[in-house]
Amino acid sequence: MTFNSENECMDSWLIVEEVFDPYHLGKEEAIMSLGNGYMGIRSASEEKYASEVRNTFVAGTYNKFYKNEVTELPNIADVIQMEIKVNGEILDLKQGHVKGYSKTLNLRSGELERTFEWENTNKARYAFKFLRFVSMDDLHLIGQRIEIQALNCDTAIEITSGINGQMTNSGIQHFADGDKRLYDQRYLQLVQKTTESEIEVVINTVHTFKRDDICFQPDALVVMDRRKIHNAHQMSLKTGETLVIEKLSLIHTSRDLDESIEKLKERSLAHLKVIHPIGYKTLLSKSADAWLTKVWEAAPITIKSGNPYDQLVIRFAQYHLAIMTPAHDSRMSVAAKGLSGEGYKGHIFWDTEIFILPYFIYTHPNIARSLLTYRYKTLSGAREKAKKEGYEGAMYPWESAWLDDGEVTPVWGAADIITGKPTKIWSGFIEQHITADVSYAIWQYYNVTGDQSFMDCYGYEIILDTAKFWASRLEWDETTQMYHINNVIGPDEYKEHVDDNAFTNHMAYWTINLAVAYTDQLKIEKPHIYEQLNERLDLTRVYQEWIKKSPLIYLPKPNEQGIIPQDKTYLSKRLIDLQPFKTQKHVGSIFKSYNLSQVNEIQVSKQADVMILLYLLEDQFSNEVKRACWQYYEPKTLHDSSLSLSTHSVLAADMEQLDLAYELFKRASKIDLGSNRKSSCDGIHAASIGGIWQCVVNGFGGVRMNSGRLRIEPHLPEQWEELVFTIIWQGVKIEVSASSKGFKVSLVDSVKPITFFHKDEIYVCTGKTSIIYAQ
Amino acid sequence: MTFNSENECMDSWLIVEEVFDPYHLGKEEAIMSLGNGYMGIRSASEEKYASEVRNTFVAGTYNKFYKNEVTELPNIADVIQMEIKVNGEILDLKQGHVKGYSKTLNLRSGELERTFEWENTNKARYAFKFLRFVSMDDLHLIGQRIEIQALNCDTAIEITSGINGQMTNSGIQHFADGDKRLYDQRYLQLVQKTTESEIEVVINTVHTFKRDDICFQPDALVVMDRRKIHNAHQMSLKTGETLVIEKLSLIHTSRDLDESIEKLKERSLAHLKVIHPIGYKTLLSKSADAWLTKVWEAAPITIKSGNPYDQLVIRFAQYHLAIMTPAHDSRMSVAAKGLSGEGYKGHIFWDTEIFILPYFIYTHPNIARSLLTYRYKTLSGAREKAKKEGYEGAMYPWESAWLDDGEVTPVWGAADIITGKPTKIWSGFIEQHITADVSYAIWQYYNVTGDQSFMDCYGYEIILDTAKFWASRLEWDETTQMYHINNVIGPDEYKEHVDDNAFTNHMAYWTINLAVAYTDQLKIEKPHIYEQLNERLDLTRVYQEWIKKSPLIYLPKPNEQGIIPQDKTYLSKRLIDLQPFKTQKHVGSIFKSYNLSQVNEIQVSKQADVMILLYLLEDQFSNEVKRACWQYYEPKTLHDSSLSLSTHSVLAADMEQLDLAYELFKRASKIDLGSNRKSSCDGIHAASIGGIWQCVVNGFGGVRMNSGRLRIEPHLPEQWEELVFTIIWQGVKIEVSASSKGFKVSLVDSVKPITFFHKDEIYVCTGKTSIIYAQ
DSSP states (O other), rough: OBBBBBBGGTTTTEEOOOSSSSSHHHHHHHHHHHSSSSSSEEEOOOOOOOOOOOEEEEETTTESSTSSEEOOOOOOBBOOOEEETTEEEETTSSEEHHHEEEEEETTTEEEEHHHEEEEESSSEEEEEEEEEOOOSSSTTEEEEEEEEEEESOOOOEEEEEEEEETOOOBOOEEEEEEEEEEEETTTTEEEEEEETTOEEEEEEEEEEEETTEEEEEOEEEEETTTTTTEEEEEEEOOOOEEEEEEEEEEEEETTTSOOHHHHHHHHHHHHHHTTTTHHHHHHHHHHHHIIIIIIIITTEEEEEEHHHHHHHHHHHHHHHHHHHHHHHHHTTTOTTTTTTSSSSGGOHHHHHHIIIIIHHHHOOOHHHHHHHHHHHHHHHHHHHHHHHOOOOOOOOSSSOOTTTTOOOOSEEEEEOTOOSSSOOOOHHHHHTTTTHHHHHHHHHHHHHOOOOIIIIIHHHHHHHHHHHHHHHHHHETTTTTTOOOOOOOOSSSOOSSSSSSHHHHHHHHHHHHHHHHHHHHHHHOOOOHHHHHHHHHHHHHHHHHHHHHHGBBBOOOTOOOOOOOOSTTGGSSSSSHHHHTTTSSSSTGGGTTHHHHHHTBBSOOSSHHHHHHHHGGGGSSSSHHHHHHHHHGGGGGGGOOSSSSHHHHHHHHHHOOOHHHHHHHHHHHHHHHHSTTTTTTTTHHHHHHHHHIIIIIIIIIIIEEEETTTEEEOOOTEEEEEEEEEETTTEEEEEEEEEEEEEEESSSOOOOEEEETTTEEEEEEEEEEEEEEEE | OBBGGGGOOOTTEEEEEOOOOOOOOHHHHHTEEESSSEEOOOOOSSSSTTTTOOEEEEETOOEEETTTTTEEOOOOOBBOOOOEEETTTTTTSSSSSEEEEEOOOOEETEEEEEEEEEEEEEEEEEEEEEEEEEEESTTTTEEEEEEEEEEESHHHHHHEEEEETTOBBBBBBEEEEEEEEEEEETTTEEEEEEEETOOEEEEEEEEEETTTTEEOOOEEEEEEETTTEEEEOOOEOOOOEEEEEEEEEEEETTTTTOOHHHHHHHHHHHHHHHHGGOOHHHHHHHHHHHHHIITTTTTTTEEESSHHHHHHHHHHHHHHHHHHHHHHHHOOOOOOTTTTTTTGGGGOOHIIIIIIHHHHHOOHHHHHHHHHHHHHHHHHHHHHHHHHTTTTTOOOOOOSOOOOOOOOOOEEHHHHHHHHSSSEEEEEOOOOTHHHHHHHHHHHHHHHHHHHIIIIIHHHHHHHHHHHHHHHOOEEEETTEEOOOBEEEEETOOOSSBSSSSSHHHHHHHHHHHHHHHHHHHHHHHHHHHHHHHHHHOHHHHHHHHHHHGGBOOOOOOOOTTTOOSSSGGGBOOOOHHHHHTTTTSSTTGTTTTOHHHHHHHHHHHHHOOOOOOOOGGGGGGGGHHHHHHHHHHHOOOOSSSSSHHHHHHHHHHTTOOOHHHHHHHHHHHHHHHHHHTTTTOOOHHHHHHHHHHIIIIIIEEEEEEEEEEEEEEOOTEEEEEEEEEEEEETTTEEEEEEEEEEEEESSSSOEEEEEETTTTEEEEEEOOHHHHHO
């Protein structure tokens, strides 16, 4: 099997698999998954295999299966699977002989293509081509086209295809059975409803048949099984003839519009009747056009590299950033696996704000606004959580789902290898930095976009209310005469129940100070907003607390060696030889030797912790401290989290260690695109994919918002001849074009000048003419 | 593929499949399923295939998935499946080369064996043997033994095996997730709880490894996934060595004993620790001993035939009768598919009382009593149903499940081919004869066994209360001045909403008259029981209704040709050429040409309707009427129900049409044992299997209870040299040995004489000496 491994990448628009491996389907299903932010479909094949994971997710349709479980994104009825029987044998690549197999995801058009020649056990030979897309133009539409050519014999063909509502999330059924109907002898419809959240889902599908380009209607028998409706079609094909089957399907849900199930059924059926005569090819080309305008022309990135793989990587990232993000609805945000797998149950983590959001902030500010609006719409849940835990203000859930779901982190995880008991997952209780991360993201969004209306409506309220949480969270210590934050998990999840985690304390302090600054400003500049918020949040009292407590917050400082202690005890923990785990084949190998409580007592980190602090609050730490921390922590970091490598790459680029930065960028890309067939089975790594964009634009491109100013300091790895990308700063789109010789900034479709900094010098870019700076 | 087809049957204890067909797994999974009445496990293979249906059912653990659905028997966590990786390749018979494949169910011992040689794609060769049983001795126990011999190379082996709670009923998950634990580094435990009925299920499993008979402990990593706990074992094998894996698993549920989940977990784990050192072979031999005493020695049947297939058929029937029947618990009865498939959701129909029960009445009266006690325990539900429908007394549900579930017939079925809408299933509303069938079965049980205590405790009450229902169900018609029963479905389900169905009217009339007779008798002989029942059932009033209404019940009479009209309009319905459907390959083919409402207007029957009436109430109809009805109805009967052929076979034997009876017996046997690979996918046909026993003992053996007397009139088909079987009459076990020359009746282990009739002559069998009668 090959996944465009570095040396074999031929086309930087195509993800290609050339050998079919029926025992490792998960990775290709996920990394080649299709979608449009409204829905995501794993690229399981039309024919069934025992180890497949066949998933269709629609963003925001969370359901809770049972009272003691958490909500998750349910696996909706499948329309992709078909049973194809030629000459009495069911198509199955485990049997017979396969020639010329390839499966290709075209990132530009969003079309998946699979072609091969199959000889069945009776020596009958067929050429198969499977085409598929999820429309970027019509968010409800799934198009399929299958071409079967009989190569050496006349053939009876049976195609069983329809809508299958027997799908589950690893055995969990989230839907109650609903109506099944056949309309006009050809339109199949299946209805399902989530058991607890009562979201209605209506799926419609229709088949069209052509033989050598002439439409015909084969014998068809409609079969209604349990949660299933399908047609069994029978037809014949002469030697040399090609059969074409087009299947068009639509998914609509009651999350889309607030309407009765009858209206929903009618509307979706009418929708199918409109698109049916248009046909696959035209619908695909509309979708490809939407890909162009929404993604490839909106935020083009060109990497001229000796290796076209580098260009492929950033396109792969942009492709997935587009399909994972429910840009159409601000009641939703991006899940940790996007819509490409059951992993993390479709839940939303800090991954969105810290790793994914920067892409949208700099290229699609309207989408960034939508994602942050989601956090505003979940504010009441965050307030409830704070109250429940005995705090004030807004305490965001570690894992978030539907607006009023509140905290959805599961409580129990994998087995403890020593005791045999499941391990308690503490994140939902004590991984609290998420509440600062959300405010940080808003601050970044505001400074990059200048979206004052967002701040007035949502932004200030979130920031002030999270600051209120942090103020109530602080713990006074008589001995030190300071405020501490004890018993937390920082970003490094290999350290549970630590006190004074550097990242957490600094981010909490930062949030409170930001709140103080904004409050001061609001009082003067927007007194009516101040008054509204004061009424809601009791700012008069809280403000006093902020200014009283803030100077007394304990902030872990660099020690004599310039190393910021990750937490109160990290630096005094046991040191072990980490070499075996640093060179591990699979992440998490340390748990084969140690259980979590043992790992807790070792100087080992899962991921960037102090490092991400140095990245997010980069102004506050000297280069010496950054270097010293890198030297100390990187060798102790296993990068067992997919959130780790991209941060390290950006920091390495900052430190001008470009070979290292490039190597880390490559390693980050291989979290999903590498040869490990097991790495992405549960879904792509959304944060890592956001991180890839950060490596390119924030790292090598050197783009940063510092204290509200745009900084551009490109530093390309020597493998790259040129890097060209666009960003939007304060509503103005600019193109940055960098090479080893220097870089150029030009306005795109704008006459509004913009100002940026480069190595502490201020520059102004005006008009459409571009300015070149020598590095 | 061969299933001991008639011509190839070599051993009448073995069901053998000699060619593996991965696309038609359902049949072998069902007909070779293992069980013990407590649980049933389909014989899916250890390795996974896409089209498998892997089921483990425990009797009585019904659950309702969602408010608008009916309860069903849930698919419990699986212990059978294992992933076996040899030399880096996963065992999968679709890949590589398979030699010498056979899968054999040994009916005598209840052991399933599968052997083959597998050469993987790298030419590494292995001999595999898979052995498995569900214990007839320890109802909770599942034993597995796998032998792998490396034939031509040293081999690294990985075995992933444990407990998988991701199983569903066609996508429906009936369990909430529960605890997973590893104890003592080797005992795996998984807990699950049904979502609505809250039945706790605890499954424990343990593995033992031997290499060339020496125990060893391979490297094992415990993995807890969602609803899953398994061990990944790694080991190696030298060329020629044999690896043996024994896996012992136990299933306990809170239906067993009323105890806390903690007690249940402890008890089941302790149980595993006791059996673990005993090992597969000894546990199997205990189970095989139990098969001998409980089945093969308890009710032996010998058929000396030119074709050993005939002997196999009756053993196959007895095997399944044993494993399908929850003999251990009178809160349960036999499901229409036993415990061998999801079909009919584990529900109980009239199949039990009319088709299956006679076997137990005549051979295991204690089990028959338990099955009838189930109907007593569901009496309150039957009363509720009557009340809900506006009637008095007890109206048994058409489909029955747990004691207080009431009517569980689903309301919607397959698609109407014309309208495209799902068809309404009317059985739950108007297929009412079940209520007479239960009373008929009790009467039969009582007369055959003489179990007066059953009658006193349960029997009278059921019969009187069902008669009370029928009296209230009757509809007075002014024109005819008679009582009718309108708008019903009789046994023939191709006629819905008919009036005066012969079977229903006669059985209702019969029930009321039986109630009158018992009431008269109770008043005199058991006045205290009468008084109790009078209080409960208001007998004084009801009795008056019975004697007033009974003579006025309209009973369809034979017409001039001697034909009893199946219902009011059947004989005037349209006649069509049924030949294409009489010679159909698959049942139900008529629905490819007609929808149900069209079929309703044609003289066509799904199954015996008038014929079963002539069988059950045989005393009341002359031989001429029986023959005339046969001539009329059989050509119009498609035998689309598996309840049809055996009844026809028995009646053909009664009419001395022995070639026909034999042919029908064969056809009945092929409902499950025939070559149609799709016939038993949803589970075996329990009623048909009960019917096979009736063909042999009631048909060819000529055993019948007539008006409380034992009648024995054997008439063997010419292919049979001898038929020997035992039955128990009024507590006395007798052996009947018949040949073409005559037959012999002997007492078995008894000195109590018994009386029987033969061709209207009375005979007495005394002492241990046997008496021979010439026919």
